[in-house]
Amino acid sequence: MPETQEKTFELAINGKKQRVTATPDMPLLWALRQEAGLAGTKFGCGAGLCGACTVHVDGVPTRSCLTPIGDVGSGKVTTIEGIQDDPVGRKLIDAWLAIDVMQCGYCQAGQVMSAHALLKETPRPSAEEIDAAMTGNLCRCATYPRIRQAIRIASGQETV
Amino acid sequence: MLDTLEPMFDPAISRRGFLRVSALAGGGLALSLTLPVAADAAEAAEPVHLTDFVTIDSAGLVTITSKNPEIGQGIKTSMAMMIADELDADWAKVAVASADFNKARYGNQIAGGSFATTNEYLPMRLAGAAARSMLVQAAANASGLAASELTTSKGAVRHAASGRAWSYGELAGPAALLPLPKLETLKLKEPKDFAIIGKATRGVDSARVLRGEPLFGIDARFPGMLHAVIETPPAHGGRLKSVDTKAAEAAHGVVSIVRLAAMGGPLGMPDGVAVVATNHWYAEKARELLKAEWDLSASQGDSLTRFDSEATRLHGLGPAAASATEIRRDGDPTAGLVGAAKRIKARYAYPWIAHATLEPQNCTALYRDGALEIWAPTQSPMPGVDQIGKLLGIPADKVTLHITRIGGGFGRRLANDYMLQAAAVAKAIPGRPVQVLWNRAEDLKRDFFRPGGWHMFEAGVDKAGKLTTFTDHFVTYGGGDGNPHHSSRLDGTHFPADLVPNLSYRMNVLDTVIPMGPLRAPASNALAFAFQGFLDEVAEAAGKDLPALMMELCAGEGMFARLETSWAKTVETSRARVRGVIERVVGISGWDKRPRGHDGRGLGFGFYFSHRGYVAEVADVSVDGTDVKVNKVWAAVDVGNQIINPTGAEAQVTGAIIDGIGQALAQKIGFTDGAIEQRNFDTFPLVRIGAAPSEIEVSWVMTDNPPTGLGEPALPPVVPAVTNAIYAASGKRIRSLPLSELA
Numbered sequence: 074m075p076e077t078q079e080k081t082f083e084l085a086i087n088g089k090k091q092r093v094t095a096t097p098d099m100p101l102l103w104a105l106r107q108e109a110g111l112a113g114t115k116f117g118c119g120a121g122l123c124g125a126c127t128v129h130v131d132g133v134p135t136r137s138c139l140t141p142i143g144d145v146g147s148g149k150v151t152t153i154e155g156i157q158d159d160p161v162g163r164k165l166i167d168a169w170l171a172i173d174v175m176q177c178g179y180c181q182a183g184q185v186m187s188a189h190a191l192l193k194e195t196p197r198p199s200a201e202e203i204d205a206a207m208t209g210n211l212c213r214c215a216t217y218p219r220i221r222q223a224i225r226i227a228s229g230q231e232t233v
Numbered sequence: 234m235l236d237t238l239e240p241m242f243d244p245a246i247s248r249r250g251f252l253r254v255s256a257l258a259g260g261g262l263a264l265s266l267t268l269p270v271a272a273d274a275a276e277a278a279e280p281v282h283l284t285d286f287v288t289i290d291s292a293g294l295v296t297i298t299s300k301n302p303e304i305g306q307g308i309k310t311s312m313a314m315m316i317a318d319e320l321d322a323d324w325a326k327v328a329v330a331s332a333d334f335n336k337a338r339y340g341n342q343i344a345g346g347s348f349a350t351t352n353e354y355l356p357m358r359l360a361g362a363a364a365r366s367m368l369v370q371a372a373a374n375a376s377g378l379a380a381s382e383l384t385t386s387k388g389a390v391r392h393a394a395s396g397r398a399w400s401y402g403e404l405a406g407p408a409a410l411l412p413l414p415k416l417e418t419l420k421l422k423e424p425k426d427f428a429i430i431g432k433a434t435r436g437v438d439s440a441r442v443l444r445g446e447p448l449f450g451i452d453a454r455f456p457g458m459l460h461a462v463i464e465t466p467p468a469h470g471g472r473l474k475s476v477d478t479k480a481a482e483a484a485h486g487v488v489s490i491v492r493l494a495a496m497g498g499p500l501g502m503p504d505g506v507a508v509v510a511t512n513h514w515y516a517e518k519a520r521e522l523l524k525a526e527w528d529l530s531a532s533q534g535d536s537l538t539r540f541d542s543e544a545t546r547l548h549g550l551g552p553a554a555a556s557a558t559e560i561r562r563d564g565d566p567t568a569g570l571v572g573a574a575k576r577i578k579a580r581y582a583y584p585w586i587a588h589a590t591l592e593p594q595n596c597t598a599l600y601r602d603g604a605l606e607i608w609a610p611t612q613s614p615m616p617g618v619d620q621i622g623k624l625l626g627i628p629a630d631k632v633t634l635h636i637t638r639i640g641g642g643f644g645r646r647l648a649n650d651y652m653l654q655a656a657a658v659a660k661a662i663p664g665r666p667v668q669v670l671w672n673r674a675e676d677l678k679r680d681f682f683r684p685g686g687w688h689m690f691e692a693g694v695d696k697a698g699k700l701t702t703f704t705d706h707f708v709t710y711g712g713g714d715g716n717p718h719h720s721s722r723l724d725g726t727h728f729p730a731d732l733v734p735n736l737s738y739r740m741n742v743l744d745t746v747i748p749m750g751p752l753r754a755p756a757s758n759a760l761a762f763a764f765q766g767f768l769d770e771v772a773e774a775a776g777k778d779l780p781a782l783m784m785e786l787c788a789g790e791g792m793f794a795r796l797e798t799s800w801a802k803t804v805e806t807s808r809a810r811v812r813g814v815i816e817r818v819v820g821i822s823g824w825d826k827r828p829r830g831h832d833g834r835g836l837g838f839g840f841y842f843s844h845r846g847y848v849a850e851v852a853d854v855s856v857d858g859t860d861v862k863v864n865k866v867w868a869a870v871d872v873g874n875q876i877i878n879p880t881g882a883e884a885q886v887t888g889a890i891i892d893g894i895g896q897a898l899a900q901k902i903g904f905t906d907g908a909i910e911q912r913n914f915d916t917f918p919l920v921r922i923g924a925a926p927s928e929i930e931v932s933w934v935m936t937d938n939p940p941t942g943l944g945e946p947a948l949p950p951v952v953p954a955v956t957n958a959i960y961a962a963s964g965k966r967i968r969s970l971p972l973s974e975l976a
Contacts, residue, residue, distance in 0.1 A: 077485045095512070096485060103514040107460065112452040113445020115640070117591050118673045122914040125591060154445040166443050173435040173880050176888055177305025178442035179449060179592045179640030204923045211914065213591040213641045214305045215891035216884065217925035 082142055086111070087155025097143025101135075102126045104142045105152060113153035113182045117211070124210030127183040128152045134190040153182035161192050161227070168226035171233045176214035184210050188224050197228050283409050285338050286316055286357075287364040293388055293402030295322045300332040300339040301349050302612050303438070304642030306944040307881035308349050310437045312357050314878060318429040319361030319422060322401070323388035329437040334614040334634035342636065344612040345647050345751070347844035347942025350877060354940050355421075362419040364408075371408035372399045386428070424875060433880035438638060448638040450610030453597035455666040459488055460513040461658045462520050463505040463669060465679060468907035470531030470746035473504040480522035481508055486515025491661040493654060497620050499712060499748060500681070502653040509662060513670055532746045532907020537585070537685075540743050544687040544708040547741045548580060552706040557739035560707075561725030569702030569735030573693025577774045581688045581763035582969040584901035587917060588683075588752055592640020593676040596655035599666040604631040605659060609652050610639040617649030621656045644751040648681050674912040681750025682902055684710040684721040686759055690767040693735075698775040700786065702735035705764075710749065711742040718749040720756055726803060728764065728842070731793035732786045746907050753892065754945040757843035761949030762897070762956060762970065765839045769957040770966065779838045779957065780815050780824065780849075787811040795842055806842050810871050813934045814849040815840060817869035821932055822851035827961070833857060834864075835961025839953035846946030847871040847934070850890070852926075854958035856965075861898070861972055863955055865928045866890050868947055873940040876933055886947040887929045893951035895920025899973040 081094045086109060093108045100119075105111045105128070114137055117125035121136040128137045129151040156162035165185050175181045184207065191198055191206035198206065203224050212220065225231040283289055288296040297316050303309035313329040332339055341352075365385055372390035373380040376397070384391050391398045424431070438448060447454060466472065478490045493505040506523055510516035547555040570576055597608040605625060611617055614634050622629040639646060655669040671679070686709045693702035709721040717723075723738055730736055752758060765779070772782040792805035818838070819825070827836040833856055840849045853865040868886050876882045899918045903910040911917040956967035967975070 079485070096515075099512065099514045103512055107512050107514075110454070111445065112447040112449075112454065115449075115591075116451065116593065116670075118914055120673070120913050120915070123591065123919075152445065153443065157444065169443055170435060170439055173433075173439055173884070175305075175436060175439055175442060176307070176884055177303075177591070177639065177641045178436075178439065179305075179590075181442055182445060185443065200927070207922045211591065211919045211921065213589065213643075213892075213919060214884075215888045215895065215920060215925065217891060217922040218887055218929060219884070220922065221925075 082145070084109070084142075084145060084150055085147065086150045087152060093142065095142050098141050100138050101128065101140045101142050101145055101150070102137040105137060111152050111154050115179055115182060117180070122211075123180070124187060125180050125183040127186040127210065129186060129190065132190070132193065134187055153185060156185065156189055159189070162189055164227040165189055165192070165223065168223040171226065172219050172222055174216050174219040174223050176216055180210060180212045184212065184220055188220070188227070191224070192228055197230055198224065283367060283405055284360060284364050284413070286360040287320060289401050289405035291402045291405070293400045294326055294328060295320070295388065295401060296328045296330055297322075298330050298332045300342050301353075302342065302344040302614070302636050302639055302642070303331065304344045304612060304639040304646070306344060306885060307436060307878060308344065310434060311877040311881060312349065312353055313437060314429045314434055315354060315357035316361035318427050319358040320365045321385035321387065321428070324429050324434070326388055331636055331638070334618060334636055336615060342614060344642055345644065347846065347945045350940050350942040351845055354877075358421055359416065359419055362421055363414050366414045366419060367408040367411045368401055368404045370411055371404040375399065375404075375407065430877055431875060431879065434878050436881070449592055449640050450597065450608060450637040451592055451595045451640070451670060453608040453637065453668060455599070458597070458666040458668060459509050459511060459662065460516050461507045461509045461667050461669045462513065462516040462672065463493065463507045463654055463675075464520050464523050464525055465503050465505045465675065466527045466529065468529045468532040469535070469748060470907055471504070471527045471529045472531075473506065474526040474528050476506050476526070477524040478506070480524070481519040484515065484519035484522055486510040486512055487519045489662055491658050493657050496624055497650070497653055500616070500648045500650065501620065502650045502657070503679070505654065507654070507658045507669070509658060509667060517672065529907065535746050535907040536905045537903050538905070540745070543743055547708050548687065548689045548706060552739040555706070555741055557706055557741050560723060560738035560740055561730060562737050563730070563733070564735035566702055566704050566735045566737035570691060570693045570704070573702060574696040575694045575774050576691065577694075577771050578689070578691040579767055579770055579966070579968055581690065581766055583685055583759045583762055584970055585685045585747070585904075586683045586752065586896055586900045587677050587680040587902050587911070588643045588645035589677060589914075589917060589919060590641035590643060590645050593671045593673060594645070594651040595668060595670040596651045597666060597668040598655040598659035600625070600656070600659040601664050603627055604633070605656055606633045606635075607652060607655060608635045608637055610637045610646060611649060611652060612639070612642045612644070612646040613649065617652040620649060620653055624653055624656055625660055643753045644755060645680065648750055650679070673914070677911050677913070677917055678909045681748045683752035683755070683758065684718060684749045686710070686721055688763045688767070690763075692767070692771045694771065694775045698777060700729070700733055700771060700775065700782065703729055703733045704737040705739070707738065707740040709740055709742055711744050712749065713744045715742060717742050720749050720751050722756055723760065726794040727760065728795070729768070729786055747904055753889070754843050754948045757841060757945075757949040758893070758896070758952070761839060761841040762952040765841065765950065765953030766956050766968065769838070769953065769960070780819050783815055783840055784812055804845060810847045810936055810938070811840065811842065813936060814847045814869040814871050817932055817934050818849040818851050818867050821869070821930060822867040824851060829961070831962065831964035833962055835958050835963070837954045837956065837958025837961055839950035839957065841946070841949035843949055844945045845872070845941035846943065848946050848950050850947075850950040850954040852951065852954040852958040854955060854962050856959055856962040859975070861959060863894055863924070863926045865926050865930070866951060866954065867930045867932070869932045869934050870943075870947060871934040871936050872943055872946070873938040874935055875940045877940060882943050883931050885943040886931045889945065889947035890929055890951045891920055891925045893948045894924060894926070894955060897952050897955055897970055897972055898924060899971050901971050901974065
């Protein structure tokens with residue numbers, strides 16, 4: 074199919090079916106933000122270098138700025154708007170708020186999505202594992218110490 | 234989706250006129266009421282607009298308006314805290330709204346210069362106290378008790394003797410009918426009575442951000458909204474010669490192509506071709522089909538390598554033969570150097586760097602019926618509104634500006650170029666809201682950069698190890714008028730001026746078309762590295778360490794002059810406060826027991842005074858070959874007698890420290906013939922989590938001075954603290970940045 078021809082995709086976003094009409098090459102990021110009305114996922118670099126656009130596709134952290142909507146298929150997409158309802162997501166957000174991680178806040182949705190993927194794989198990550206898992210997520214305000222701490226709190230390794 | 238970008242109350246329902254509390258130039262305060270109170274009683278159903286800062290509904294929910302742009306510095310929260318505390322609101326029942334731009338009502342609305350805490354601490358508290366006083370009077374009127382018998386706490390007026398209490402919700406209606414109190418009748422709290430100020434308080438929008446609510450400029454959404462990207466000259470100073478738009482016009486989703494002519498001068502917008510489409514993605518794809526020809530003659534030879542060579546040549550000549558302009562001369566620097574027991578000479582250089590806010594520049598606008606409504610993530614709305622008026626040929630009062638939450642400022646959004654672009658595109662497609670959004674390459678390309686610079690220092694110490702002579706031949710950049718740009722200026726008051734008998738500051742200015750602008754602690758963020766780095770060398774030659782040299786230079790009482798570089802305002806620097814933070818950081822870091830063997834680990838020190846804040850920092854650094862790891866940083870910070878929001882304040886300090894480390898590690902912008910070379914975070918690497926120290930210890934040095942801002946002053950000293958620590962660890966002096974370029 075020509076990349077320039079629009080098609081209607083039925084996406085599974087945050088547990089709901091949502092129809093999005095777009096060309097198949099449109100990155101999932103723009104489909105989410107501008108077609109599906111979900112603004113929580115952010116645009117930072119368009120090249121997979123900053124992590125602000127991180128979502129989950131079938132539970133796998135994915136840079137939505139590099140993922141054509143045509144490739145998503147029946148994959149279950151979870152965004153920051155949907156992670157609230159997940160028990161690990163809730164713990165992370167509670168920890169994030171308890172120590173008020175954010176400054177400008179722009180990267181934080183992507184940070185939480187990456188942290189969520191880490192805790193699903195590694196429920197009690199070490200300091201090195203936290204840094205390794207979060208290295209793809211830039212924070213221009215440099216909230217990194219509190220990101221580390223919030224992940225330790227959410228994983229039960231530290232109390233507030 | 235729209236509602237989060239709109240004010241929480243309609244300014245049109247204001248019945249009170251303007252409560253305007255503003256700082257006067259002389260340090261006094263003005264509380265002005267510009268309109269009389271309307272006689273109609275507030276209907277109980279509607280929230281009562283008590284003052285321009287305080288609205289209360291019948292259930293007692295207090296909505297506080299925070300007037301300055303929120304860029305992550307926490308001001309939306311801390312200014313609301315100032316108001317809420319003097320109001321004696323119950324913080325659990327406070328909502329905070331962002332003000333739209335409204336010069337008449339709010340005066341200056343700017344995020345810059347770490348000014349807000351300094352300038353707004355008293356006015357905002359008075360705004361809270363004014364509302365409180367009206368509520369107390371309303372309770373007095375209702376009860377027949379004297380206002381002096383009544384107290385307030387947690388959102389209620391109370392009468393201790395009888396145990397009676399009136400909630401603010403029930404008092405708001407009658408209170409709104411009362412005249413605004415006179416400024417001189419308002420009594421502010423003693424700090425010991427603060428219930429909100431000084432308590433760690435979560436950002437008022439944090440939970441909303443984590444729910445993914447559309448708060449940022451880029452999140453603005455309206456039915457039928459279009460998306461624009463703008464092709465701009467590949468090199469600075471370029472002009473559009475011609476453009477073939479046929480292929481782009483035919484591309485999928487494209488609605489319109491709009492040509493933009495440069496306007497607004499150095500802080501304005503360049504020539505451009507806007508591609509307007511139904512989705513940002515379609516606009517980006519169509520942009521690639523534009524065939525534009527540019528006149529790039531203005532920037533030929535405007536190359537970093539040429540400027541580097543020129544600076545080297547000028548330093549080789551020396552300031553006299555290079556005809557360097559004298560900035561300041563005290564005593565006899567030439568004789569001072571000749572007569573010195575020891576002479577120390579070194580050359581320091583630092584690169585151009587970009588702001589790289591994570592939210593790329595963007596702006597949303599709607600033009601209809603001769604008026605423009607605009608949603609802008611701007612740190613400084615006022616100049617943008619004025620320029621838009623000129624651009625569109627409409628009066629400034631036909632421009633309605635909503636200030637959105639901002640995904641990082643760092644000074645970038647003090648310029649309003651993206652607002653002009655959005656206004657120009659919106660005017661070309663009246664009736665359709667349109668969002669201009671830059672991609673990362675555009676954002677790095679069209680920054681207003683922190684300029685680089687070069688310093689040739691020479692100093693002399695006498696037999697007793699006292700610094701007697703200090704000279705700097707500074708080569709810096711200007712925009713073409715022969716003067717250095719304000720972000721690349723060395724002022725005659727710069728430390729250690731006033732403190733050394735023989736002193737000479739001279740400069741040569743290299744003109745460039747590359748745009749310059751303030752970046753977090755402008756000028757200071759570069760000068761701190763050079764001056765504190767060189768003074769570390771001087772201290773060593775004098776047989777002492779940098780903290781000891783600084784203590785000696787700042788001995789005694791009194792003040793010395795210091796120019797606030799970015800705002801061209803001279804403020805006095807207190808010797809005692811300099812010593813206070815140095816003593817503290819030396820104490821908490823174990824400085825006196827530091828390793829001294831250049832054997833892989835070392836501590837380094839840096840002090841800087843900027844934006845009225847005194848900050849001394851010590852970095853603990855490991856060096857293994859070319860691998861540099863900052864293990865820990867200690868910061869001693871004096872910003873006066875009150876930390877407004879301790880959790881936010883600590884975040885500003887730790888963030889600034891890691892930001893500074895990131896700059897030193899690997900950030901550099903290069904350019905050839907006016908074209909910026911970096912296009913994304915692979916070549917302009919922002920600091921990542923692994924480079925953040927595992928610990929940062931912040932210690933507040935409380936002094937009896939009014940509180941001042943924290944967005945900037947903790948950044949400058951960390952750069953020399955790290956580079957001086959690298960020397961301590963490795964024996965290798967770091968005289969140029971970034972560290973990634975050093976062998």
